[in-house]
Amino acid sequence: MKDLIRKWDQISLVKRILIGIIIGIILAITIPDAVKWITIFGSLFVGALKAVAPILVLFLVMSAISKHKSGQQTNMKSILGLYAIGTFLAGVTGVIASFLFPVSLTLTTGAEGVTPPSGIVEVLKSLLFNIVDNPVNALLNANYIGILTWAIVLGIALKHASDSTKDMLSNFSDAISQLVKWVISLAPLGIMGLVFDAIVTSGLSALLDYGKLLLVLLGCMFFVALVVNPIIVYMNTRKNPFPLVLQCLRESGITAFFTRSSAANIPVNMSLCEKLKLDKDTYSVSIPLGATINMAGAAVTISVLTLAAVHTLGIQVDFATAVILSVLSAISAAGASGVAGGSLLLIPLACSLFGIPNDIAMQVVGVGFIIGVLQDSCETALNSSSDVLFTATAEYAKNRKEGKGLVNKKTA
Template structure:
């Protein structure tokens, strides 16, 4: 087995995942019944990532704050602003695209009600506050990252006054959990094979998505614009350098995993590993990555905007009777509420009734759009998560590079001044 394992290790992980993807598609399309056990690989992989991610966030954030480095707080506030700007621009793009290419679906005049729907922005903000003060053990069990961040921050600030040996224990614990994550990530090829197999089989084949093809095309197109135009533009403003090498690096090493796991939480370890490779200080990435997984939701804002305007167009004969102020209000609402999507059962889809209420659309119609969102979720949710999660790493790395460039410029200036004085 040793020679086989040695060859396996030489194959790049991305190529291993591609092979697993191809095998999963072939098994799902041509012989799904004999290989039904394959989907278990995907379930185990995602379960493992989701299980280790809360503990990883807790120990990394606690360790990072305990060993606080000067200046990291200012960078965090800049990152939060970038997260919101990115999300708002994504919502604006979604609304503009829906105006140019309005999409419609067949809606019934009556449908099932749902008590899980969000009815106001106050509900979203209340949900965030309640989540923040959750029991820490319960937060770890349920992967409540808002509460985990609060408790980790509190513990980190308390440990700042602890002995150096205690801080060293925290660093060692963070290192141990990180190594466990690396082992789990090595199972990604089998996990991807199981996930793609399950996605195709559960939808009855590729044909199951055909009747919503136009909606899917608009959603994917807007997310692609956000990933390949809006995000590079923001990265250029941050670094003043060609953004595309960094953008494509994040798409390959972060979005790729997030697309198949369909979980920003499960992709936190992947983003942390990518930030380590790009020399981002742990004091920054250990806070910004889990925070981004909670509040950086450009994909969610796109989903809410597009599906809401699809409902409006469907009820108005394919037209959008929408004034500019209502459009702007929709963009802001989608952006703010998307930040709370991670704490709501059903994620971004359960924010659709709130957005629909702007146009006087009842909950019965809105919940039909939620159902449609669940049907196309195999594509919509995958692309949404890929955009959300890869953006976390992208903006974190970009801001870190900017800080590094400033530090290099400062050192060069000091050297130049020393040479002049000498």
């Protein structure tokens, strides 16, 4: 048994996850009733990730800020710029694709019990109140904006603390990081349960009626992941972007696809950043922040589904309004919650730009929930993998500039 476990551990995590996916699919197709109990593995895995992520973020950021020395450079400005550019271009991609391949919907019901925000002011107001949330409440509700705020403030306050206090924070941070590694090692089992549950409960038959809409949505997301993002990476690093892009999709995107939660994928992204040997002071802040505001997939969902409603109602859209929709999609996406279906609640906000009544907009949200088994999974995979991608891009770009500067000095 020990030899078997050792051999299993020697297989790369991605290969183990793929094995889990294959087993989950086979069990769901062949003997779903006999092994229904394996769905608990998926629930336990996601629950464990969600449980450890808030504490991980709090201690990592506190420890990093408290030990940060004056004059020590981080890449947060560059990363925030990349987050903004990536999300905006994703919104533009969704708008262009919707004009090239217009989709009309057969409106449905099914979202009557959901209350969307009434406007962009409410979204921004919610973000501001999350910043000043009670720290205990922020931890309990996985409010990462609030957790980040308290971690940064406490980290600054502890900069003048004794070395023993800082060492204690660092020890807690390392211990929680080790817990994360233990949880992630169970990913193959957890994802097997998630795949089994998704196929048995949702199936794919309900998606056939919305095939064209799904093709536009998923096509946009794949285009952003494999064309737009690589261009952004190349423009900053001047190196072949695909090894990094594909590694982020493989090692972050796969788990995000099945957990369908950017927040739950924070520990996975932290582990990948450590594997890429990125600066811990930077990624300990940029990854949880990205899980909240870096939402390229959400921008695609908001723009495509909004324009589907527009085409269904026969509303004419001019160029200026399309640009405004791209900006609004990006801003709204940054306010989307990092949970399954979070972006769908912001569709009525974008629909209001075209004067579409709320009852019709909510029917579009209902369509979103129907196709959510694929749409939300791909959206989260794009969102979460981009967090690591842009964090790494900013650091590699900084290293390239510093290396070029060093060469110029030697030449001079």
